[in-house]
Amino acid sequence: MMKKILSLLIVLLIITGCAPDEVLTVDPETYESLSVDELEEKLIDSRVDKLEGQVFYNIFPKSFADSNGDNRGDIEGITLSLDYLDNLGIKGLWLNPIHPSPTYHRYDVTDYLAVDPELGTIDDFVELIEQAHEREMVVIMDMVLNHSSSSHPWFQKAINGEEPYVDYYRIVKDEDFTSDLYPNREGWYHLENKGIWYYAAFWSEMPEFNADSVELRIEFRKILKYWLDLGVDGFRYDAAYHLYDSAEAEIRTPTMQRNQQFWLEMKDYVKSINPEAYVVAEVWSDSKTVQAYSSGFDSLFNFDFATKVLEGVNRGQPLEILTSILNHQRAMTERNPNFLDAIFLSNHDQPRVMTVFGNDRNKMNLASSILLTMPGNPYIYYGEELGYLGNKPDEQIREPFLWGEGSRVTTPLWEPIKFNTNTADVQAQQQDSNSLYHHYRSLIHIRHENEALLKGEMSFLNISSNVLAYERTSENQRMVALHNFSNQRFVFDFNHEGRVVFQTKAGSFFNKQVVIEPYESILIEVND
Incomplete structure (x- = not known):
């Protein structure tokens, strides 16, 4: 079927869950009238300053916290875990999908206006949001607008x-x-008995949407408004880069431009409901490609950062990290001056960081110290603060979270634990002042207590080819971060007054001289 923009009269949709007199009025004649340039100009002042620099925590709901002993993580379990997250210093929660779905990961949705009964109810979710807000945390939810489940009633029809x-x-x-x-048939599936082909790049049971459909876009607005009205603080958009794939479109379709226009339009709509709503997206590509999308979101996940930090720490080579960070930030802010970088070390689709480092605590300390002293919003994948291990297949990078005896919730043993049988649980690590948990907690709190780390500009210092050194500077504060990538001790002059705010080993700063031990990170507040 040739894709087309449907020509309609004024469409009125009653928004589920809202008062009967609340309607969404859409005039298809003007629905897509704004170009990319026009939307970018309209959104030029869109910003979410309150979240700048804050630390987010990514929760895979099925694996995180079991509130009722059925060995499955649930929303009430997350609510009961908020004190743990608050104590850790978390200010934002990103929940992987919570919608009904035939699979455990729930990235193939069957109902966008519901919560999977296995996880709880809408009331449970609203309670989670309210309890998070009481602790000054925001809650963003995964929103999958690239594809649905093949079981979704829309697809069956x-x-x-x-x-x-x-x-x-x-x-x-x-x-x-x-x-x-x-000409490119990859990702296309044939239903011979129906006489049709459909596109599903990720899996045959995840058919992809046609965002050219005005009526579908109206459905998307309905979905976004529903959750925003319930109190959600924003969305993490899955597979944003793939909404208009080159393989799914007719040849010579300007897929990049259509992707840009769609996401700018959704951003404009979300901001019209809540100007402080936060939208972050997955565009899993290089910085040059990602730049084209930067105006369509408040944040984009920085995959280059994750790759360069892990590779640099493993190889003992910090130089590529410097180049990558500078180039990425410059590229993103050129198109979106209010862009907030979403930095991370790993997520629910990647091997666990500690596994990448061969269970090396020195390397884990180094990478997390970089993450938590850089500009942007650091994202922590649940269990990372405990040193979680895991490798493909996906189930084994999403292993149940280890709470330990005495917690308000239990470990949801929906699958056997393979990689983390020897990983210390929450209770054990909280009691061990030298644990990775306390390393993360200390750095997160230091970050929130120092405006230079939250919102300061960054510039790099030339200390040594083995030391990643940079300065974070705000109006009232100057902080210097030093990370030794080598197995050698370095001593160098640092002609400033100041004090050590954080260090991972026994290095020192005295009489304007710095001693930094192998694989050590030191954070210095400069006073002159």
Whole structure:
């Protein structure tokens, strides 16, 4: 089927969960009237200053906290864990999908206006939001607008040719699916009995949406408004880069421009409901590609940062980290002056950091010290603060969180623990002042207590080819971070007055001289 923008009269949709007189009025004649340039200009002053520099925590709900002993993580368990997260210093929660789904990961949604009963209820979710807000935490939820489950009622109606659902997905009739229009058949699936092809890049059971459909965009608005009205503080958009894939579109379709326009439009809509709502997205690509999307979101996950830090620490080579960070920040802010970098070490799709480092605590301390002293919003993947191990397949990088005896919740043993049988649990690490947990907690609190680390500008210092050194400077404060990537001790002059705020080993700063031990991180507040 040739994709098209449907021509409609004024569409009125009652928003589920809102008062009966609340309606969403959309005029399709003007729905896509704003270009990328116009939307960027309209959103030029959009910003979320209150979140700048704050630390987020990524929770995979099924694996995090069990409140009722059924060996499955749930929303109430997360609520009961808020004191733990608050004590750690977390200011933002990102929840992986909570919608009904036929799979454990829930990235194939069957109902965007519901909570999976296995996790709890809408009331449970609202309670979580309210309790988080009482602790001055924001809650953002995963929103998957690139694809749905093949079990979603929309898709089932679409493959049977029902209007308007047939235009909700990338569906093409046999006679229209020609090699001159669709030369790349990768990701396409044939339903011979229906006489159609549909596109599903990630998996046959994750059919991809056709964002050209005005009616689908109205559905998306309905979904976003519903959750914002419930109190959600924003969204993490999954697979934003793939909304318009080159393989799913007719040849010569300007997919990049359409991607940009769609996400700017969604940002504009979200900000019209809550100007302080926060939108962050996954665009898993190099910085040059990511730059094109920077105006469509408040933040984008910095995959280059994660790669360069892990590779640099493993190889003992900090130089590429410096170049990557400078180039990335320059590129993002050129297009979006209010851009907030979303930095991280690993996430729910990648091997655990401690596994990448071969269970080396020195390297883990070094990488996390870099993460928590850099500009942007650091994201911590649950269990990272305990030194969690894990490698592919995906289930084993999403192992149950180890709470230990005496916690308000229990470990949700929905799958056997393979990699973390010897990892110390929360209770044990809280009682051990030398634990990785206390390393993370100390640095997070230091970050929040020092404005230079939260919002300061960054410049690099030339100390040694083995030492990553940079300065964070705000109006009232100057901090210097030093990270020794080598197994050698360094002594060098530092002609400033100041004090050591944090250190991971026995290094020192005395009489304007710094001693930094192998694999040590030192944070100095400069007073002159």
